[in-house]
Amino acid sequence: MSGPLLEEEWNKVGLTVLSIDEDRTLVLFSTSDELIAFRRKLESYGRGTPAGQQNPSFAGFIANIESIDEVASRDRIGMRAREAGMVDVEDFQPGQSYVVDIELWDLGRRELRERKIDDIVAYGEAREGEELDRHIGPNLTLVRLRCDGGLVRTLLTIEEIAEVDFPPEPDLLTAQHIDQTLAELPEPDALDDDAPLIGIIDSGVNDHPLIEDIIVGSIAIPDILGTADDHGHGTFVGGIATFGDLRAQLGTQSLVRQARLCSAKVIDNTGNFPSSRLVPRLMREAITRLNEEFGCRIFVIALGDRTKVVEGGKVGPWAQTLDELVRELDVVIVVAAGNRQPRRGMRIEEAVTDYPAYLMEDANRLCEPAGGMNIVTVGAIAHGNGLSRRAQDNVGVRPITDMFEPSPFSRAGPGVGGAIKPDFTDVGGTLIYDGPTASLQGGEVRPEAGIMSLHYRPVDRLFAARSGTSHAAPLVAFKASQILARFPDASANLVRALLAGSASIPDETTRRLAGLGDAAERALCGYGRVDSERAAFSDDARVVLYAEDTLSIDHFAVYQIPIPEPFQTERGRRTIRISLAYDPPVRHSRLDYNGVSMNFRLIRGCAPDDIFEHFRRRTVADGAVPDMASRFNCKLLPSSTLREKSSLQTAAVTFSRDISTYGDTYYLVVRCAGGWAGDAGQQDFAVTVEISHEAEVALYERLRQRARVRL
DSSP states (O other): OOSOOOHHHHHHTTOEEEEEOTTSOEEEEOSOSSOHHHHHHHHHHHTOOOTTOSSOTTHHHHTTOOOOOOOOGGGGBOHHHHHTTOOSGGGSOTTOEEEEEEEEOOOSOHHHHHHHHHHHHHHHHHTTOEEEEEEEOSSOEEEEEEEEHHHHHHHTTOTTEEEEEOOOOOOOHHHHHTTOOGGGSOOOOOOOTTSOEEEEEESOOOOOTTTGGGEEEEEESSGGGOSSOSSSHHHHHHHHHHHSSHHHHHHTTOOOOOOEEEEEEOSOTTSOOOTTSOHHHHHHHHHHHHHHHHOOOEEEEOOOEEEEEOBTTBOOHHHHHHHHHHHHHTOEEEEEOOBOOOOOGGGTTHHHHTTTGGGGSGGGBOEETTTOSSSEEEEEEOSSOOOOGGGTTOTTEEEOOOTTSBOTTBOBOOOGGGOOOSSEEEEOOOOEEEGGGTEEEOTTTSGGGSEEEEOSOTTTOSEEEEOSGGGTHHHHHHHHHHHHHHOTTOOHHHHHHHHHHHOBOOHHHHHHHGGGOHHHHHHHHTTOBOOHHHHHOOBTTEEEEEEEEEEETTEEEEEEEEOOHHHHHSSSOEEEEEEEEEOOOBOTTSSSOBSEEEEEEEEESOOHHHHHHHHSOOOGGGOSOOOOOGGGBOOOBSOHHHHTTSSEEEEEEEEOSOOGGGOSEEEEEEEEEESTTGGGOEEEEEEEEEEEESSOOOOHHHHHHHOSSBO
16 A cells, blocks of 8 residues: 555455555455455446546545555565575475464454364374464464474465464573672772762662662652652662663673662552642652752653543643743653553453554553653663563464564653654563463563663562663663763753754664554654764764754744755765754643744755845734745755644754755754743743764864854
């Protein structure tokens, strides 16, 4: 299909959609060989445009079909087999033994599928194959065989078989490190007293031996809670905030901490807020006190209200309070997108078979407070397939994801007013389907499915594993702290802009979500995964310029962007990326939540006087706005329509041809428009410009000599 997939239309013509592949290919099934309703629509379309209509009948459905073919044998080869070089039927060699997992289409009742599996196994055994395991559930039908390559070739021709693949490989690294003792660990590197400070608003952070020397203070609100972490969540989040990817560090036999910690305990040992305080008041007191008493400027709130999702583009008082605190205190508040168990009960297998489509269901929208505007919201991607060694012999234990694909529990945007949310995504673990128990299991049950961090009872064990967006959020806070370490006087807006300018959506995510359309990437990943090296440093072929500034309401600023000669003419892909962050006043009772809005344009080939004349505020006496040819306006993506609903915006334009006719100076126009808060006077903001060339072209020194904003 080249256009909408329109599953409901296929159902109307008697066809069931069995799968949608990443290249927008649909596999369809019909109980009738005649396909009467489908053929009738084809005939109506083929008769041309009826009188009184603009298009042929059923054009919106049929015109999007690029081609129709039968499923070929090579189409049944699974991803792991293809990655191993088995891209065609002939790649399976007769005389060579293979272990393969065979999955049937979900074509009917259980007894029919059982009978088909029996037929396949009987045929395989007649050709000296061996059944190793099988799983037949409500939707999922699998059998594992050891067989000759010649038999695999035959299996690939059977219509009822959806896929023949190699078994998934288990993750052995987590198992290697999860039970390590203190004596087996390297000594953590010392951390300077002026290292960035991250505040954990959670269940408290305990004095774990790997972080006890860098916890600068702890409070509880109310005091009766005490500061000890009796729940385990806060200590786990704190470990990620300071170590980042702990499993990777242990794999290199090093322990490097990047941030100090402080803690505000706001939930009890059952994971609930105290009934004596309103949550917005609780948040305000916790963040304000950590900021005033310890100077904390980065906060992690890995908590949420799953009973309240962002509906109708509106958020609640909790989100508004956090957005207000960002503006008032000049702080970065990182919030988890929230989690949702994708399927339960008799539909549990759909967590495997319907992934990733269910991630875009209405029930999977962001929960409070993740839809806020000035906060940083983080969704989750998987670190791998989550399978353990003990799972590898059981065909009924199935992974849902592979590395850097969206976590099956991660919630989707948009945020308030349709803003791009979550802002970012990062590693948060995954779930696996356990066939023998008919359940979905994360890191809490199967450590390999989760992210590693610190156990809250280090006397019992040092490390634990969990799955959730709660563990992706502190990774982004960890990366924000690296920016603050590099630029200790940076505003919160600048930290957010640098994060956005360095983020990109993993290729693995793009491929997995291709069948859901472009909007799914933004709704699940925002601007993507932050690269902290790109955020904090320039290099020879990639230079980041930045400015922190203030604009009066209904005014604009113009910045000169120097474009060196090699960027204009040297062959290769060249990119300019603009990022803008501001923190408007907000009010959740209004449909127009933010009281001030900002946007930007990148102009080339125009004289500054013409730019000012085009963008300046005009009276009736001034006449119409002077035209500006579209060729002067750089086509930044995502479009202004998408990005301007957010207070964190990033967009880029890429060139591959000679652009020297547009000169050696471009102009960035940043505009501030007043809404209901038009009397606010001024709005603070930060803007970054990344200029990069894919070739090793020396841009840094040339730009340094000409820069009009700070390097």
